[in-house]
Amino acid sequence: MQTELRDAIAPQEIERRRNFAIISHPDAGKTTLTEKLLLYGGAIQQAGSVKARRAQRHATSDWMAMEQQRGISITSTVLQFEYQGFLLNLLDTPGHQDFSEDTYRTLAAADNAVMLIDAAKGLETQTRKLFEVCRLRSLPIFTFINKLDRPSMSPLELIDEIERELGLATYVINWPIGTGDQFRGVFDRRHQQIHLFQKTAAHGSKKATDTTISLGDPRIESLLEPELYYQLKEDIEILDGVGATFDLEAVHQGKMTPVFFGSAMNNFGVELFLESFLEYGLKPTPHESNKGLIAPTYPEFSGFVFKLQANMDPKHRDRIAFLRVCSGKFEKDMVVNHARTGKTIRLSHPQKLFAQERDTVEVAYAGDVVGLNNPGTFAIGDTVYIGEKLVYPNIPSFSPELFAYLKNADPTKYKNFNKGVTELQEEGAVQILHSTDESKRNPILAAVGQLQFEVVQFRLVNEYGVETYLETLPYSVARWVTGGWAVLEKVGRLFNTFVVKDRWERPVLLFKNQWNLDQIMGEHPELELSPIALPP
Ligand code: GDP
Secondary structure, three states, rough: OOOOOOOOOOHHHHHHHHEEEEEEOOOOOOHHHHHHHHHHHHOOOOOOOOOOHHHOOHHHHHHHHHHHHHHOOOOEEEEEEHHHHHHEEEEEOOOOOOOOHHHHHHHHHHHEEEEEEEEEOOOOOOHHHHHHHHHHHOOEEEEEEOOOOOOOOOOHHHEEEEEEEEHHHHEOOEEOOOOOOHHOEEEEOOOOOEEEOOOOOOOOOOOOOOEEEOOOOOOOHHHHHHHHHHHHHHHHHHHHHHHHOHHHHHHOOEEEEEEEEEEEEOOHHHHHHHHHHHHHHOOOOOEEEOOOOOOOOOOOOOOEEEEEEEEOOOHHEEEEEEEEEOOEEOOOOOOOEEEOOOOEEOOOOOOEEEEOEEEEEEEEEEOEEEEEEOOOOOOOOOEEEOOOOOOOOOEOOOOOOOOEEEEEOOOOHHHHHHHHHHHHHHHOOOEEEEOOOOOOOOEEEEOOHHHHHHHHHHHHHHHHHOEEEEEEOOOOOEEEEOOOHHOOOHHOOOEEEEEEEEOOOOOEEEEEOOHHHHHHHHHHEEEEEOOOOOOO
Protein backbone atom coordinates (compact mmCIF):
# COMPACT_ATOMS: atom_id res chain seq x y z
CA MET A 1 0.00 0.00 0.00
CA GLN A 2 1.47 3.32 -1.09
CA THR A 3 -0.25 5.71 1.22
CA GLU A 4 0.55 5.82 4.84
CA LEU A 5 -2.17 4.18 6.90
CA ARG A 6 -4.24 6.44 9.05
CA ASP A 7 -4.75 5.77 12.75
CA ALA A 8 -6.58 2.58 13.44
CA ILE A 9 -10.30 3.09 13.95
CA ALA A 10 -11.31 2.92 17.57
CA PRO A 11 -13.34 -0.31 17.74
CA GLN A 12 -15.81 1.21 20.18
CA GLU A 13 -16.98 3.63 17.48
CA ILE A 14 -18.05 0.62 15.43
CA GLU A 15 -19.34 -1.40 18.38
CA ARG A 16 -21.76 1.28 19.43
CA ARG A 17 -23.29 1.90 16.02
CA ARG A 18 -26.51 0.33 14.78
CA ASN A 19 -27.94 1.20 11.43
CA PHE A 20 -31.43 0.24 10.27
CA ALA A 21 -34.33 1.02 7.97
CA ILE A 22 -38.02 0.53 8.69
CA ILE A 23 -39.99 -1.40 6.10
CA SER A 24 -43.75 -1.13 6.23
CA HIS A 25 -46.93 -0.46 4.32
CA PRO A 26 -48.33 3.08 4.49
CA ASP A 27 -50.32 3.72 7.67
CA ALA A 28 -48.78 0.91 9.69
CA GLY A 29 -47.30 3.59 11.97
CA LYS A 30 -43.79 4.25 10.70
CA THR A 31 -43.88 7.97 11.31
CA THR A 32 -45.26 7.35 14.79
CA LEU A 33 -42.66 4.71 15.63
CA THR A 34 -39.88 6.95 14.32
CA GLU A 35 -41.07 9.75 16.58
CA LYS A 36 -41.12 7.45 19.57
CA LEU A 37 -37.66 6.09 18.88
CA LEU A 38 -36.36 9.63 18.71
CA LEU A 39 -38.16 10.43 21.92
CA TYR A 40 -36.40 7.60 23.72
CA GLY A 41 -33.20 8.61 22.05
CA GLY A 42 -33.47 11.93 23.82
CA ALA A 43 -33.14 13.59 20.46
CA ILE A 44 -36.33 15.51 21.06
CA GLN A 45 -38.15 16.06 24.32
CA GLN A 46 -41.62 15.90 22.92
CA ALA A 47 -42.26 13.76 19.94
CA GLY A 48 -43.77 15.71 17.10
CA SER A 49 -40.71 17.12 15.43
CA VAL A 50 -41.12 14.59 12.73
CA LYS A 51 -44.35 16.22 11.67
CA ALA A 52 -42.87 17.80 8.61
CA ARG A 53 -42.21 14.31 7.38
CA ARG A 54 -45.90 13.55 7.65
CA ALA A 55 -46.42 16.01 4.87
CA GLN A 56 -44.57 13.57 2.64
CA ARG A 57 -47.73 11.61 2.34
CA HIS A 58 -49.64 14.43 0.75
CA ALA A 59 -50.18 14.39 -2.96
CA THR A 60 -47.03 14.53 -4.99
CA SER A 61 -47.84 17.96 -6.30
CA ASP A 62 -48.00 19.23 -2.73
CA TRP A 63 -44.75 17.57 -2.07
CA MET A 64 -43.06 19.45 -4.85
CA ALA A 65 -44.69 22.69 -3.81
CA MET A 66 -43.41 22.13 -0.31
CA GLU A 67 -39.94 21.54 -1.52
CA GLN A 68 -40.06 24.76 -3.43
CA GLN A 69 -41.40 26.68 -0.55
CA ARG A 70 -39.02 25.37 2.02
CA GLY A 71 -36.01 25.46 -0.22
CA ILE A 72 -34.74 22.15 1.06
CA SER A 73 -35.48 18.59 0.27
CA ILE A 74 -37.76 16.82 2.65
CA THR A 75 -37.79 13.38 1.13
CA SER A 76 -36.33 10.50 3.01
CA THR A 77 -33.45 11.41 5.20
CA VAL A 78 -31.25 9.86 7.81
CA LEU A 79 -31.98 10.33 11.46
CA GLN A 80 -29.21 9.83 13.95
CA PHE A 81 -29.83 9.50 17.67
CA GLU A 82 -28.20 8.14 20.79
CA TYR A 83 -29.60 5.70 23.27
CA GLN A 84 -27.75 4.31 26.28
CA GLY A 85 -24.39 5.01 24.73
CA PHE A 86 -25.34 3.49 21.37
CA LEU A 87 -25.51 5.55 18.22
CA LEU A 88 -28.41 4.71 15.94
CA ASN A 89 -28.76 5.61 12.29
CA LEU A 90 -32.30 5.31 11.02
CA LEU A 91 -32.35 5.33 7.24
CA ASP A 92 -35.78 6.54 6.38
CA THR A 93 -37.68 5.02 3.50
CA PRO A 94 -40.40 7.22 2.00
CA GLY A 95 -44.13 6.59 2.10
CA HIS A 96 -46.32 5.45 -0.75
CA GLN A 97 -46.77 8.70 -2.63
CA ASP A 98 -43.06 8.92 -3.17
CA PHE A 99 -42.30 5.25 -3.37
CA SER A 100 -39.42 4.98 -5.82
CA GLU A 101 -36.30 3.03 -6.54
CA ASP A 102 -34.67 5.02 -3.74
CA THR A 103 -36.80 3.10 -1.29
CA TYR A 104 -35.19 -0.13 -2.45
CA ARG A 105 -31.73 1.38 -2.70
CA THR A 106 -31.86 2.60 0.86
CA LEU A 107 -31.89 -1.02 1.92
CA ALA A 108 -28.50 -1.43 0.19
CA ALA A 109 -27.08 0.91 2.83
CA ALA A 110 -28.85 -0.67 5.81
CA ASP A 111 -27.41 -3.29 8.14
CA ASN A 112 -30.75 -4.20 9.73
CA ALA A 113 -34.42 -3.84 8.87
CA VAL A 114 -37.36 -3.31 11.16
CA MET A 115 -40.52 -4.79 9.69
CA LEU A 116 -43.47 -2.84 11.02
CA ILE A 117 -46.85 -4.54 10.75
CA ASP A 118 -50.35 -3.28 11.55
CA ALA A 119 -51.85 -5.92 13.86
CA ALA A 120 -55.25 -5.56 12.24
CA LYS A 121 -53.95 -6.04 8.71
CA GLY A 122 -51.01 -8.40 8.88
CA LEU A 123 -48.64 -8.48 5.90
CA GLU A 124 -49.41 -5.93 3.19
CA THR A 125 -48.09 -5.41 -0.35
CA GLN A 126 -45.42 -2.80 0.19
CA THR A 127 -44.03 -4.68 3.17
CA ARG A 128 -43.79 -7.85 1.13
CA LYS A 129 -41.96 -6.08 -1.71
CA LEU A 130 -39.47 -4.48 0.64
CA PHE A 131 -39.05 -7.74 2.48
CA GLU A 132 -37.96 -9.41 -0.77
CA VAL A 133 -35.17 -6.87 -1.13
CA CYS A 134 -34.11 -7.49 2.47
CA ARG A 135 -34.06 -11.20 1.80
CA LEU A 136 -31.87 -10.67 -1.24
CA ARG A 137 -29.35 -8.98 1.02
CA SER A 138 -29.90 -11.43 3.92
CA LEU A 139 -30.59 -8.47 6.21
CA PRO A 140 -31.52 -9.25 9.81
CA ILE A 141 -35.20 -8.42 10.28
CA PHE A 142 -36.82 -7.31 13.53
CA THR A 143 -40.61 -7.44 13.51
CA PHE A 144 -42.69 -4.92 15.43
CA ILE A 145 -46.41 -5.64 15.38
CA ASN A 146 -48.18 -2.37 16.04
CA LYS A 147 -51.57 -1.03 17.14
CA LEU A 148 -52.39 -3.75 19.68
CA ASP A 149 -54.62 -1.21 21.39
CA ARG A 150 -56.98 -1.64 18.45
CA PRO A 151 -58.95 -4.71 17.36
CA SER A 152 -56.32 -7.05 15.93
CA MET A 153 -55.81 -10.34 14.18
CA SER A 154 -54.96 -13.08 16.62
CA PRO A 155 -51.27 -12.90 17.58
CA LEU A 156 -50.75 -16.57 16.69
CA GLU A 157 -52.28 -15.95 13.29
CA LEU A 158 -49.92 -13.01 12.72
CA ILE A 159 -46.90 -15.11 13.59
CA ASP A 160 -48.11 -17.92 11.41
CA GLU A 161 -48.54 -15.57 8.46
CA ILE A 162 -44.92 -14.40 8.70
CA GLU A 163 -43.65 -17.95 8.93
CA ARG A 164 -45.78 -19.34 6.16
CA GLU A 165 -45.88 -16.51 3.65
CA LEU A 166 -42.41 -15.08 4.04
CA GLY A 167 -40.74 -18.37 4.90
CA LEU A 168 -39.14 -16.65 7.86
CA ALA A 169 -38.73 -18.36 11.23
CA THR A 170 -39.99 -16.28 14.15
CA TYR A 171 -38.95 -15.97 17.74
CA VAL A 172 -41.39 -14.07 19.93
CA ILE A 173 -39.60 -11.84 22.44
CA ASN A 174 -42.64 -10.15 23.84
CA TRP A 175 -46.19 -11.37 23.63
CA PRO A 176 -49.41 -9.38 23.94
CA ILE A 177 -51.89 -9.86 26.75
CA GLY A 178 -55.26 -9.23 25.15
CA THR A 179 -55.86 -6.91 22.19
CA GLY A 180 -58.04 -3.89 21.45
CA ASP A 181 -60.04 -2.70 24.46
CA GLN A 182 -58.70 -5.65 26.37
CA PHE A 183 -55.04 -4.93 25.68
CA ARG A 184 -53.36 -5.16 29.07
CA GLY A 185 -49.70 -5.31 28.24
CA VAL A 186 -46.94 -7.58 27.01
CA PHE A 187 -45.10 -10.51 28.49
CA ASP A 188 -41.34 -10.24 28.11
CA ARG A 189 -40.09 -13.78 27.60
CA ARG A 190 -36.47 -12.83 28.16
CA HIS A 191 -37.02 -11.61 31.71
CA GLN A 192 -40.25 -13.51 32.37
CA GLN A 193 -41.96 -10.26 33.28
CA ILE A 194 -45.26 -8.63 32.50
CA HIS A 195 -45.25 -5.00 31.42
CA LEU A 196 -48.63 -3.49 32.12
CA PHE A 197 -50.11 -1.25 29.49
CA GLN A 198 -51.22 2.23 30.39
CA LYS A 199 -52.61 4.57 27.83
CA THR A 200 -50.47 7.65 27.76
CA ALA A 201 -51.89 11.12 27.76
CA ALA A 202 -51.51 13.40 24.77
CA HIS A 203 -51.11 10.53 22.35
CA GLY A 204 -47.95 9.33 23.95
CA SER A 205 -45.86 12.41 23.42
CA LYS A 206 -44.05 11.67 26.69
CA LYS A 207 -42.27 8.51 27.67
CA ALA A 208 -44.64 5.90 29.02
CA THR A 209 -44.40 4.90 32.65
CA ASP A 210 -43.66 1.22 32.80
CA THR A 211 -45.11 -1.03 35.49
CA THR A 212 -43.57 -4.46 35.53
CA ILE A 213 -44.42 -7.50 37.60
CA SER A 214 -42.97 -10.97 37.44
CA LEU A 215 -45.07 -13.87 36.29
CA GLY A 216 -45.24 -15.49 39.72
CA ASP A 217 -46.34 -12.31 41.54
CA PRO A 218 -49.65 -12.83 43.41
CA ARG A 219 -50.74 -9.28 42.48
CA ILE A 220 -51.32 -10.50 38.93
CA GLU A 221 -54.72 -11.83 39.89
CA SER A 222 -55.94 -8.43 40.86
CA LEU A 223 -54.33 -6.74 37.86
CA LEU A 224 -55.41 -9.03 35.02
CA GLU A 225 -58.81 -10.46 34.25
CA PRO A 226 -58.68 -14.21 34.95
CA GLU A 227 -59.42 -15.18 31.34
CA LEU A 228 -56.53 -13.02 30.08
CA TYR A 229 -54.23 -14.50 32.69
CA TYR A 230 -55.12 -18.08 31.70
CA GLN A 231 -54.89 -17.21 28.03
CA LEU A 232 -51.40 -15.83 28.63
CA LYS A 233 -50.30 -18.98 30.48
CA GLU A 234 -51.62 -21.09 27.65
CA ASP A 235 -49.92 -18.93 25.00
CA ILE A 236 -46.61 -19.07 26.84
CA GLU A 237 -46.86 -22.84 26.95
CA ILE A 238 -47.49 -22.95 23.22
CA LEU A 239 -44.58 -20.61 22.48
CA ASP A 240 -42.22 -22.49 24.78
CA GLY A 241 -43.47 -25.83 23.52
CA VAL A 242 -43.68 -25.52 19.74
CA GLY A 243 -41.87 -22.24 19.13
CA ALA A 244 -38.28 -22.27 17.86
CA THR A 245 -35.38 -21.66 20.21
CA PHE A 246 -33.65 -18.35 19.83
CA ASP A 247 -30.76 -18.51 17.38
CA LEU A 248 -28.81 -15.26 17.10
CA GLU A 249 -26.84 -16.48 14.12
CA ALA A 250 -30.06 -17.22 12.25
CA VAL A 251 -31.26 -13.71 13.14
CA HIS A 252 -28.06 -12.21 11.74
CA GLN A 253 -28.46 -14.21 8.55
CA GLY A 254 -32.00 -12.97 8.08
CA LYS A 255 -33.47 -16.44 8.62
CA MET A 256 -35.19 -15.83 11.94
CA THR A 257 -36.98 -12.68 13.03
CA PRO A 258 -37.37 -11.62 16.66
CA VAL A 259 -40.98 -10.49 17.13
CA PHE A 260 -42.32 -7.70 19.34
CA PHE A 261 -45.84 -6.49 19.98
CA GLY A 262 -46.86 -3.03 21.09
CA SER A 263 -48.52 0.25 20.37
CA ALA A 264 -46.28 2.92 18.94
CA MET A 265 -48.87 5.61 19.46
CA ASN A 266 -49.00 4.83 23.16
CA ASN A 267 -45.25 4.39 23.36
CA PHE A 268 -45.89 0.91 24.53
CA GLY A 269 -43.39 -1.83 23.80
CA VAL A 270 -41.10 0.63 22.02
CA GLU A 271 -38.39 0.69 24.66
CA LEU A 272 -38.46 -3.07 25.10
CA PHE A 273 -38.04 -3.34 21.38
CA LEU A 274 -35.19 -0.84 21.30
CA GLU A 275 -33.28 -2.63 24.06
CA SER A 276 -33.44 -5.99 22.31
CA PHE A 277 -32.64 -4.44 18.98
CA LEU A 278 -29.46 -2.90 20.38
CA GLU A 279 -28.45 -6.23 21.82
CA TYR A 280 -29.28 -8.42 18.81
CA GLY A 281 -28.99 -6.04 15.87
CA LEU A 282 -25.94 -6.20 13.63
CA LYS A 283 -23.30 -3.60 14.16
CA PRO A 284 -21.71 -2.27 10.93
CA THR A 285 -20.60 -5.27 8.93
CA PRO A 286 -17.76 -5.86 6.49
CA HIS A 287 -18.63 -5.02 2.89
CA GLU A 288 -17.78 -7.05 -0.18
CA SER A 289 -15.51 -5.23 -2.64
CA ASN A 290 -13.25 -6.04 -5.57
CA LYS A 291 -10.50 -6.45 -2.95
CA GLY A 292 -12.52 -8.86 -0.84
CA LEU A 293 -14.27 -8.03 2.41
CA ILE A 294 -13.54 -4.56 3.78
CA ALA A 295 -13.95 -4.43 7.56
CA PRO A 296 -15.50 -1.34 9.19
CA THR A 297 -12.28 -0.99 11.15
CA TYR A 298 -10.14 -0.93 8.00
CA PRO A 299 -8.23 2.29 8.64
CA GLU A 300 -8.69 3.88 5.21
CA PHE A 301 -11.90 5.71 4.51
CA SER A 302 -14.28 4.22 1.93
CA GLY A 303 -17.97 4.28 1.13
CA PHE A 304 -20.56 4.16 -1.62
CA VAL A 305 -23.38 6.35 -2.88
CA PHE A 306 -26.77 4.71 -2.54
CA LYS A 307 -29.17 7.54 -3.14
CA LEU A 308 -29.31 10.88 -4.88
CA GLN A 309 -31.68 13.64 -4.13
CA ALA A 310 -32.35 16.66 -6.27
CA ASN A 311 -33.92 19.75 -4.93
CA MET A 312 -36.97 20.75 -6.87
CA ASP A 313 -36.53 24.42 -6.17
CA PRO A 314 -34.83 26.18 -9.07
CA LYS A 315 -33.57 28.88 -6.68
CA HIS A 316 -31.77 26.30 -4.57
CA ARG A 317 -30.91 23.75 -7.09
CA ASP A 318 -28.65 21.76 -4.85
CA ARG A 319 -28.35 18.08 -5.22
CA ILE A 320 -27.28 15.72 -2.51
CA ALA A 321 -25.61 12.34 -2.80
CA PHE A 322 -26.08 10.07 0.20
CA LEU A 323 -22.98 8.12 1.04
CA ARG A 324 -22.81 5.09 3.28
CA VAL A 325 -19.49 5.01 5.09
CA CYS A 326 -18.05 1.47 5.00
CA SER A 327 -14.62 1.87 6.56
CA GLY A 328 -12.21 4.31 8.13
CA LYS A 329 -12.98 7.77 9.35
CA PHE A 330 -14.79 10.36 7.33
CA GLU A 331 -13.66 13.92 7.94
CA LYS A 332 -15.09 17.12 6.60
CA ASP A 333 -13.14 18.51 3.64
CA MET A 334 -11.18 15.34 3.13
CA VAL A 335 -9.88 14.64 -0.37
CA VAL A 336 -10.87 11.25 -1.72
CA ASN A 337 -10.67 9.21 -4.91
CA HIS A 338 -13.69 8.62 -7.07
CA ALA A 339 -13.44 5.05 -8.34
CA ARG A 340 -15.55 5.42 -11.50
CA THR A 341 -13.97 8.59 -12.87
CA GLY A 342 -10.49 8.25 -11.36
CA LYS A 343 -10.69 11.88 -10.19
CA THR A 344 -9.88 13.22 -6.76
CA ILE A 345 -12.53 15.28 -5.02
CA ARG A 346 -12.85 17.28 -1.85
CA LEU A 347 -15.84 16.34 0.27
CA SER A 348 -16.88 19.76 1.45
CA HIS A 349 -20.20 20.74 3.01
CA PRO A 350 -21.02 17.27 4.22
CA GLN A 351 -24.29 17.24 6.05
CA LYS A 352 -26.64 15.06 7.93
CA LEU A 353 -30.31 15.78 7.72
CA PHE A 354 -32.06 15.63 10.99
CA ALA A 355 -35.79 16.05 10.72
CA GLN A 356 -35.99 19.54 9.26
CA GLU A 357 -32.56 20.82 10.03
CA ARG A 358 -29.28 20.26 8.37
CA ASP A 359 -26.23 19.80 10.49
CA THR A 360 -22.70 19.82 9.29
CA VAL A 361 -20.93 16.53 9.76
CA GLU A 362 -17.40 16.77 11.10
CA VAL A 363 -16.59 13.08 11.38
CA ALA A 364 -18.39 9.86 10.55
CA TYR A 365 -17.62 6.16 10.82
CA ALA A 366 -18.76 2.92 9.23
CA GLY A 367 -22.53 2.60 9.46
CA ASP A 368 -23.09 6.35 9.20
CA VAL A 369 -24.56 8.16 6.25
CA VAL A 370 -23.46 11.58 5.08
CA GLY A 371 -25.13 13.84 2.55
CA LEU A 372 -22.66 15.29 0.05
CA ASN A 373 -23.05 18.19 -2.28
CA ASN A 374 -23.49 16.71 -5.72
CA PRO A 375 -23.00 19.01 -8.67
CA GLY A 376 -23.28 16.01 -10.99
CA THR A 377 -20.19 14.24 -9.62
CA PHE A 378 -21.91 11.19 -8.19
CA ALA A 379 -24.10 8.48 -9.62
CA ILE A 380 -25.86 5.68 -7.78
CA GLY A 381 -23.41 3.00 -6.73
CA ASP A 382 -20.25 5.14 -6.97
CA THR A 383 -17.40 4.21 -4.65
CA VAL A 384 -15.12 6.76 -3.01
CA TYR A 385 -12.01 5.74 -1.15
CA ILE A 386 -8.61 6.71 0.15
CA GLY A 387 -5.50 4.62 -0.34
CA GLU A 388 -5.45 1.50 -2.43
CA LYS A 389 -8.18 1.48 -5.05
CA LEU A 390 -11.31 -0.41 -4.15
CA VAL A 391 -14.73 -0.67 -5.69
CA TYR A 392 -17.96 -1.72 -4.03
CA PRO A 393 -20.42 -3.67 -6.16
CA ASN A 394 -23.05 -1.77 -8.06
CA ILE A 395 -26.56 -1.43 -6.75
CA PRO A 396 -28.97 -3.50 -8.85
CA SER A 397 -31.84 -2.20 -10.96
CA PHE A 398 -35.14 -3.21 -9.39
CA SER A 399 -38.09 -4.48 -11.29
CA PRO A 400 -40.14 -1.49 -12.52
CA GLU A 401 -43.93 -1.68 -12.50
CA LEU A 402 -44.94 1.45 -14.38
CA PHE A 403 -44.07 2.16 -18.00
CA ALA A 404 -44.66 5.08 -20.32
CA TYR A 405 -43.25 6.48 -23.54
CA LEU A 406 -41.70 9.85 -22.83
CA LYS A 407 -42.39 12.28 -25.66
CA ASN A 408 -40.77 15.58 -26.41
CA ALA A 409 -43.36 18.29 -26.95
CA ASP A 410 -41.01 20.53 -28.94
CA PRO A 411 -38.88 18.72 -31.55
CA THR A 412 -36.48 21.68 -31.90
CA LYS A 413 -35.33 20.91 -28.35
CA TYR A 414 -34.28 17.35 -29.12
CA LYS A 415 -30.71 17.96 -27.98
CA ASN A 416 -31.78 19.11 -24.53
CA PHE A 417 -34.31 16.32 -24.38
CA ASN A 418 -31.70 13.67 -25.09
CA LYS A 419 -29.21 15.22 -22.71
CA GLY A 420 -31.78 15.42 -19.92
CA VAL A 421 -32.99 11.88 -20.37
CA THR A 422 -29.45 10.51 -20.45
CA GLU A 423 -28.37 12.43 -17.37
CA LEU A 424 -31.43 11.57 -15.34
CA GLN A 425 -30.95 7.92 -16.27
CA GLU A 426 -27.30 8.01 -15.23
CA GLU A 427 -28.22 9.64 -11.99
CA GLY A 428 -30.65 6.80 -11.32
CA ALA A 429 -33.80 8.94 -11.18
CA VAL A 430 -35.59 6.50 -13.46
CA GLN A 431 -34.80 3.49 -15.65
CA ILE A 432 -34.91 3.96 -19.41
CA LEU A 433 -35.88 1.18 -21.80
CA HIS A 434 -36.18 1.21 -25.57
CA SER A 435 -38.36 -0.61 -28.00
CA THR A 436 -36.52 -3.05 -30.28
CA ASP A 437 -38.46 -1.53 -33.14
CA GLU A 438 -36.10 1.10 -34.61
CA SER A 439 -39.01 3.24 -35.79
CA LYS A 440 -40.07 3.76 -32.14
CA ARG A 441 -37.36 6.05 -30.91
CA ASN A 442 -39.07 7.48 -27.84
CA PRO A 443 -37.52 6.35 -24.60
CA ILE A 444 -39.68 4.29 -22.28
CA LEU A 445 -39.61 5.49 -18.70
CA ALA A 446 -39.74 2.55 -16.31
CA ALA A 447 -40.32 3.22 -12.62
CA VAL A 448 -41.35 1.52 -9.42
CA GLY A 449 -43.43 4.54 -8.32
CA GLN A 450 -45.46 7.26 -9.99
CA LEU A 451 -43.37 9.91 -8.29
CA GLN A 452 -40.38 9.03 -10.45
CA PHE A 453 -42.31 10.02 -13.60
CA GLU A 454 -43.33 13.30 -12.10
CA VAL A 455 -39.85 14.11 -10.89
CA VAL A 456 -38.38 13.37 -14.33
CA GLN A 457 -40.90 15.57 -16.12
CA PHE A 458 -40.50 18.32 -13.55
CA ARG A 459 -36.74 18.30 -13.78
CA LEU A 460 -36.75 18.19 -17.57
CA VAL A 461 -38.66 21.46 -17.57
CA ASN A 462 -36.68 23.12 -14.83
CA GLU A 463 -33.19 21.97 -15.59
CA TYR A 464 -33.28 21.34 -19.33
CA GLY A 465 -36.11 23.59 -20.48
CA VAL A 466 -38.03 20.76 -22.15
CA GLU A 467 -41.74 20.13 -21.89
CA THR A 468 -42.67 16.48 -22.22
CA TYR A 469 -45.74 14.33 -22.15
CA LEU A 470 -46.27 10.69 -21.27
CA GLU A 471 -48.01 7.93 -23.12
CA THR A 472 -48.72 5.23 -20.59
CA LEU A 473 -48.03 1.62 -21.56
CA PRO A 474 -50.32 -1.16 -20.33
CA TYR A 475 -47.66 -3.28 -18.61
CA SER A 476 -46.96 -3.86 -14.94
CA VAL A 477 -44.28 -6.55 -14.72
CA ALA A 478 -40.72 -6.51 -16.08
CA ARG A 479 -38.28 -9.41 -16.26
CA TRP A 480 -34.71 -9.52 -17.54
CA VAL A 481 -33.88 -12.47 -19.77
CA THR A 482 -30.92 -14.07 -18.03
CA GLY A 483 -29.61 -15.89 -21.12
CA GLY A 484 -29.68 -12.78 -23.35
CA TRP A 485 -30.89 -12.39 -26.95
CA ALA A 486 -29.74 -15.87 -28.07
CA VAL A 487 -32.15 -17.56 -25.65
CA LEU A 488 -34.95 -15.25 -26.67
CA GLU A 489 -34.46 -16.06 -30.35
CA LYS A 490 -34.66 -19.78 -29.64
CA VAL A 491 -37.91 -19.36 -27.76
CA GLY A 492 -39.53 -17.56 -30.70
CA ARG A 493 -42.59 -15.36 -30.59
CA LEU A 494 -44.09 -14.66 -27.16
CA PHE A 495 -47.73 -13.63 -27.01
CA ASN A 496 -48.92 -10.77 -24.83
CA THR A 497 -45.33 -9.76 -24.19
CA PHE A 498 -43.46 -6.62 -25.16
CA VAL A 499 -39.75 -7.15 -25.81
CA VAL A 500 -37.60 -4.12 -24.98
CA LYS A 501 -33.94 -3.47 -24.23
CA ASP A 502 -32.31 -1.81 -21.23
CA ARG A 503 -29.55 0.81 -21.36
CA TRP A 504 -26.99 -1.94 -21.86
CA GLU A 505 -28.98 -3.39 -24.75
CA ARG A 506 -30.03 -6.42 -22.74
CA PRO A 507 -33.43 -7.96 -23.36
CA VAL A 508 -36.24 -7.19 -20.93
CA LEU A 509 -39.75 -8.59 -21.21
CA LEU A 510 -42.78 -6.56 -20.20
CA PHE A 511 -45.98 -8.34 -19.20
CA LYS A 512 -49.45 -6.96 -18.64
CA ASN A 513 -49.70 -8.72 -15.31
CA GLN A 514 -48.38 -11.53 -13.17
CA TRP A 515 -50.83 -13.94 -14.75
CA ASN A 516 -49.31 -13.39 -18.21
CA LEU A 517 -45.86 -13.84 -16.78
CA ASP A 518 -46.81 -17.11 -15.09
CA GLN A 519 -48.35 -18.34 -18.32
CA ILE A 520 -45.23 -17.60 -20.39
CA MET A 521 -43.03 -19.23 -17.75
CA GLY A 522 -45.28 -22.29 -17.81
CA GLU A 523 -45.05 -22.53 -21.60
CA HIS A 524 -41.29 -21.91 -21.75
CA PRO A 525 -39.50 -23.54 -18.84
CA GLU A 526 -36.19 -22.93 -20.66
CA LEU A 527 -36.64 -19.17 -20.28
CA GLU A 528 -34.77 -17.92 -17.24
CA LEU A 529 -36.09 -14.58 -16.03
CA SER A 530 -34.97 -12.24 -13.28
CA PRO A 531 -36.82 -9.37 -11.58
CA ILE A 532 -33.55 -7.67 -10.70
CA ALA A 533 -30.52 -6.92 -12.85
CA LEU A 534 -27.00 -5.90 -11.94
CA PRO A 535 -25.25 -3.40 -14.16
CA PRO A 536 -22.74 -5.31 -16.32
P1 GDP B 1 -47.09 5.70 8.42
O1 GDP B 1 -47.89 5.94 7.19
O2 GDP B 1 -46.64 4.28 8.50
O3 GDP B 1 -45.99 6.68 8.67
O4 GDP B 1 -48.16 5.82 9.64
P2 GDP B 1 -48.38 6.90 10.79
O5 GDP B 1 -47.32 6.82 11.81
O6 GDP B 1 -48.68 8.22 10.22
O7 GDP B 1 -49.69 6.26 11.43
C1 GDP B 1 -50.88 6.08 10.69
C2 GDP B 1 -52.06 6.25 11.62
O8 GDP B 1 -52.07 5.20 12.58
C3 GDP B 1 -52.03 7.56 12.40
O9 GDP B 1 -53.33 8.05 12.50
C4 GDP B 1 -51.48 7.14 13.75
O10 GDP B 1 -51.91 7.99 14.79
C5 GDP B 1 -52.07 5.75 13.89
N1 GDP B 1 -51.28 4.89 14.79
C6 GDP B 1 -49.95 4.69 14.77
N2 GDP B 1 -49.59 3.85 15.76
C7 GDP B 1 -50.72 3.50 16.41
C8 GDP B 1 -51.01 2.68 17.54
O11 GDP B 1 -50.15 2.07 18.15
N3 GDP B 1 -52.33 2.58 17.90
C9 GDP B 1 -53.32 3.25 17.25
N4 GDP B 1 -54.55 3.09 17.70
N5 GDP B 1 -53.08 4.04 16.20
C10 GDP B 1 -51.81 4.17 15.79
